[in-house]
Amino acid sequence: MSISKKNRVGRWGRTLLTGAMVAAILGTTAQTATAAAPGQVISVTAQAEGFHGSPGGSVIEYWTTDSHGSPVRASGAMLLPSGPSPVGGLPILAFDHGTTGLGAGCGSQADPQPWLSPDYRRREDELMRYFVSRGFAVLAPDYVGLGRFDTGPHPYLELRTEATATIDLVRAARAGNPELSRTWAVAGGSQGGHAALGTTYLQRSAAPDLDFRGTIAIDPASDIEKVLAAAGPGFDLPGATGFVAMILEGLRTTRPDADIDSYLSPTGRAVVADIATRCEDDIRDRVHGLKVGDLLSRPLSDEHIKSVLSDYLTVPTSGYRTPILLLINATDTVVPSPLHAALAAQLTASGTDLQVVTGTGTHTELGPQMSSALDGFVTQLLAKPAMP
Template sequence: MLARLAATATVAAALVLPVAVAVPVAMQPVTPGTVTATRPLPPEHLIPGSASGTAITYRTLGPHDRPALSTGAVFVPPGEPPPGGWPVISWAHGAVGIADSCAPTVSGRIGGPYLGRWLAQGYAIVATDYVGLGTDGLHPYLDGRSEAFAVIDVVRAARAVEPDLSDRWVALGQSQGGQAVMVAATLAESHAPELDHRGTVALGVPSNIENLAVLGGPLFPALPLQGTTVFIAYALAGLRATDPGVDVNSYLSARGEEVLAQVGELCYEQAAAAVGATSIGALFSRQVDEPLLRALREMLAIPIRGYEQPLFLGQGLFDTVVPAPLTFALAKDLTAAGQRFTFRVYPQGHLETMLASEHEAHEFARNVLVR
């Protein structure tokens, strides 16, 4: 009898206490910034001039502020750290794709000579892949809050791996990463008060896109821009995967469904070659309405208040990916909201602005990190 009771109790316990590894990440207790795995990066993936490079998997918050995992990397310059440790640059990359193979820590395309020159200034570099790039689920492209949390939490994670890192940090982002660091700037103090966030450099920021979403539909006008169809498809694919309450498929044409399937497997260059000739209007079967518009606003909108630390905003006048008028509108809104920031324009295109702004961005970072 006792044996039968013991066996029954064992079975019951097994039914109510599932094995820990079987619990989905979204249901587990989460401390953002907790490191769950590390691995050394191969030499060919290191930022030029780095003394070491480590890939990390860490806990953060994904869409709708739900617990999620992200991957990223931490790079340390050579030599002895200064008193207080190496100040940190948290790098947020531009669009690479939404498939796991596109993650910079997988492809090795983490920053190259550009970040190498930041490293040479005496900074440790931490670089998030963002949620869903190299971790479970599809990457929610241009979901500002999840990108922002990944940018902040990778600093926490990197400091757990490399004890010689300071708590002083600056966020640096370009294109998609420009959106990520601007949202991160408004969340940094409340989300990670133990860190000393000193400022933000945001370049080629895709802003005010949510204000164009109302035009979404079969009659969407042709735009003289680069990559727009791919970027729209990435955003729709990510939204479809992370917000089942919005029936994204109901807005898609047959061609739109094909494109979303393609871009879910291709990194940016391949996706642009495969679907770049497809118009935005061809993605849709009907005009977008409030459910989708509301979800896009929540994903895409960049705050115009809440910038407690210095902000450097850079824009190319000849940018055909993120057109200058959208950034001028952002600058106007920030000014009207009473935000103080540095705004610089350059007679350059999208990627070229990242290089053209380099000297001023370095000077900005030096000034905010020594105050």
């Protein structure tokens, strides 16, 4: 039976849907081991009008896994379209956000932070509302460490945990809301584009029971591991110091085998320690005036650290089974445009079903041609009815 948005808000708004309640509804037990399973709902809480600029929405708390595969709690946002659900249920659009920092609360999805990179957050909120207007239920994870739970510093640009946080949110939302179909797609820009591509690759094995339709990646971070292999004392990549520091902190926390401290200068060790709980704007202030090379005491070029960086960061460039829309700005200076060109070339060479549309805006800005391509791609995603 279709349920109007008014009734949805009433259902979610008058109660806190806990993991135990979901277990009872689904006829399962609420034992600790079950509650900690990836994709298990902890709670769903309705939000007031204006949440991400929408008429309403919900915050979902759920279980996922950390860098070592251990269960951790995470959070995300859910936005639903108005009106009755279509036959088969609402299609899902998982929306992966861009860089927000390393500390708890920085994710800005479950708990929007209007002060955090406001122009970029506004652009992301507009894009999420666009997907809602096209009939998607939008699910936006905070990622591990960035949401409502202090689980340690966020492992920045770690492809696997970005992907598992996204897939597990989809599972949790579906477990708690029978209106959501098995049909889904993923989109994101910058770090979110990196996460979207990682999610696309991992869902083949992690969620084969779902009906995955395609991917939208906007100026995604990619080939960063190849750039870092050239970094060492004296190395300079203007504007990148904060991003590199966040990667180094992620590796320092999650990969003790990398012995990151042995690559850091005294300045680098101080910076990495200082930023572990900060959001992006504070991190940018902390590294102001520093070059990437100022963080390092020796090059990141030996085979061991190159292997660790590759395992942690690399976006797969083959093996995709569904279409990808790659929207890239030739004038991007945050993720330098040659990296976008390299990604497009690698995906094309592997035979990926790829559409590339180029603009001349700032990082993740959608120009007219890109917006038109987005409309067409979304229409393609929705061409077949959603699967219940």
